[in-house]
Amino acid sequence: MRIEHENKGIAYLHLPPELRAELRLWAEAGYPAEACGLLIGRTMGARVEVLHVRKARNRDKEHAADRYDLDPSDFLRADTDARAAGLDVVGIWHSHPDHPPIPSETDRRGAWPEYSYLIITVDGGRATEMRAWRAREGGFQAEGIET
């Protein structure tokens, strides 16, 4: 898998500290399973502004230690609420228990363009790092995270 780190054309994810804190808590609460959910906000060119975060159920109970399958009913509810507020689903978050916040081949295969993918590492039950990515043709490109 190719991961690009070029500055040219890099996108930025604006994620306020209180939303980061909420995501860390959810990721830690899910440990040792993968937790997942949605980022709600608006996209303005290369900048994605996250205004709300949502938790979703991981349907892959059997492999939840290292896989997630976001419940589409939770996606629908988040999409419905976002549209009612004049916003949009702008990204997906999920945790990597005891694993770096780097997209796996499994992540790459399931990735959709236009969405930001935020990955949170949870080491031994504590969220330690988060990184944002954008699916591009041929691989993921790192996104900057700003507060």
Place this chain on the structure above:
Amino acid sequence: MSKARVRIPAPLRAYASGASEVAVEASTVREALASLGRQHGGLIERVLEPSGSLRSFVNVFVGEDDVRALGGLDSALPEGAIVSIIPAVAGGAARLQAG
């Protein structure tokens, strides 16, 4: 025929001239998607297999109901129905098993 609206997720809007919602007149989900395809060529092949069945990586809801749990694509549409195309989202670290 009922008037319905089809909601398009962000990753598929490039195939719908940027529209987040498209108005259709249809009696079933299948007819609604066909109407969507007539208005926006290129979009429907990302939702349906060449055989006409729903692609595994998309979900379609009528209101709050997943059409796979209803009568499939031949589910009837009530007047004013909202048909939502919802991406299937999956992945994970996959550190314990290959792929």
